[in-house]
Amino acid sequence: MSDLPQADRIAGLPHPCETEHLFGHDGACAQVLEAFNGDRMHHAWMLTGPKGIGKASLAYQIARFLLAADPPGDSLFGTPPPATSLAVPADHPVASRIRAGSEPGLCILRRPVDDKTGKLKTVIPVDTVRELRQFFSLSAGGNGRRVVIVDCIDDMNANAANALLKVLEEPPQEAILLLVTHQPGRILPTIRSRCRTLACAPLSPEDLQRAFAQALPGHAFDPGLIALAAGSVGQAAELALTGGAETYRAIVSLSQGLPQLDRSALLKLANSSGRANDGKLDQLLNLLDLFLARLARAGVSLPGQEAASGEAEVFARLCPGPAAARIWADAQLELSQRARQGKMANLDPSSLILDMGLKIEETASKILREKGLS
Template identity: 50%
Template sequence: MSDDALPEPDRLDGAPHPRETAALFGQNAAEAQFLAAFNTGRLPHGWLLSGPKGIGKASFAWRAARFLLATPMVQDDGLFGAPPAPASLDIGDEHPVVPRLKALSEPGLCLIRRGPRPDGKALSDVIRVEEVRRLKSFFQMSAGGNGRRVVIVDCADEMNPNAANALLKELEEPPADAVLFLIAHRPSGLLPTIRSRCRVLRFQPLGADDLRAALQQAGFAPPPEMAGLAELAGGSVGTAARLLSQDGLGLYADLLRLLQGLPRLDRPLALQLADATAGKQGEDRFDLTLNLLDTALARLARRGASGIPSPEIVQDEDALLARLSPGPLAARGWADLAASLTQRARRGRAVNLDPAALTFDMFLELDRQAATLPAA
């Protein structure tokens, strides 16, 4: 299998790649910080873009790359003085840098991401050192265009130790006018020396309005329950898109309906939900069921521990959470169950146990837990 036949590891199925994203929503503060550094003339070489997955870090990196590669290095004073400092990262589609970046043919950019395995049949699970070593030849080439070079690492969390050490060497002595964007969903897992050589730019989860706009830009039709989707997705465009493509809101509502009957398990509904996870076609449904059950258990534990309602994902959810988790003792029981329940199911799936049986067994565990919880 050729490299071209493999999926892009940094592209969400059914959505445009971040390099094709025209606008960035909900991250004005991050953009303002970057522009302020640019306009002072003291732009750091390394930027660590941190925050939950799917909230726009990669879209920002590509947006900033377009801006840096299209903006002249030295402003010409001319007859009327220097032009005003840029107020946004917008670069028009007519600029020649834009189509080159979309085609991955821009000589001023190097993209570091997971490549193919040695046999070429699938993508590697990690960014290997060979990918990072490409930076050496990239930095040795004569700078074209406006003289800048931009590197995007998507994502830095996926580097293996050798790759991380190789990147650290480049960060220690970067060439002049080079800017590296490291996208990190879990920056605490990176080498402290890598973090110390980068300026951290933090990205925030999107609110419902920004999430709606981002989904529409990506070609998804936002549902009427936009506030619930934003809460369930944690403000992540990527997560929201996956939930929409797999009817995640509908499945979450079904799981709450199952919880509603506890401690008298609705067995027909439990069997129906479990059967949907069976076979090859049910693999995605199994993963989604586990993820949403994790979410429901976490919300149960949080409701009982704090006594504070969270924004509802579906109607009347808080009344159900308050009934099943009326206080700290009940919250501890749900938290203990959450710590092990879906992990056991994932381990069982890894050794090819029947996913439908694993799912139904989880529902039985929920029923047993509900029957033993203290009332307050």
């Protein structure tokens, strides 16, 4: 694969096309196999589900299978037996070419690199979609099929989406489009209506650990990642590579002192946010938001697996019931808005975290005061 930035690759992890074993999506694979064996293969599939659960890896598995399978129709040796798996050996020529980015039957649409800045563009522009014209104009080789993977369609601007719609309205013969989306509700209804939906669910704890071991061999799996990653192996791997689980433990440890925060510990957490554009601030803000969301849910639902030691005790004390849950939910919304506004205004990251800490302290004081515990 190219050394240039890739919008469909998480830094430090193998590219989805390199995923050898797919975990947790047996149902989706079965739907594709049933359609293929029944000669009812739809020309466009929309792979939906949360980010990082393996939708892109599934798309590449489907693409490998379609490009490596026997040509459609009866062969000289009769009708081929029904396929029983989408798996293609890693040493198969199609699999090797896909890993090398040289498979002529596969076209990938993703956010391109800006030639001037060398950085990824923020959207998939219409010119990228128009490249499909050249792809489909070439003579089909191999078994005659051609596959397009869009990862992800959420990144398309309006003009690009309209250009893709034209392709979906008049798809070339033996062409299959695999559209990855994390937010299907934001996709044009005219696009959704021309696709068959392939819903992908978050991974179970067992599948999450197996997928994590494949993506990061040699890395120990932190049990807290089961709760923090919510079934997303991409999220679990990112947290593992960036110390996210340790940061979340620091947030829980700090919250144990509420309604009075340890000022030195809060300052240490704030100073860990780094610079506004180096990714550390985003991760810390996301983890604070996750902590508040889990705290609010604790007041209205049964406690789940702890993401950090002592978390359940903190939640039980700070969010004893539905009334407290509503207060924390409101605080989460307010702090989320503050964080977005602070980033847009280029506020000092540590000052932004300190301000959020004081708001959390204020909210905890209100709840515990009304409960008569402070």
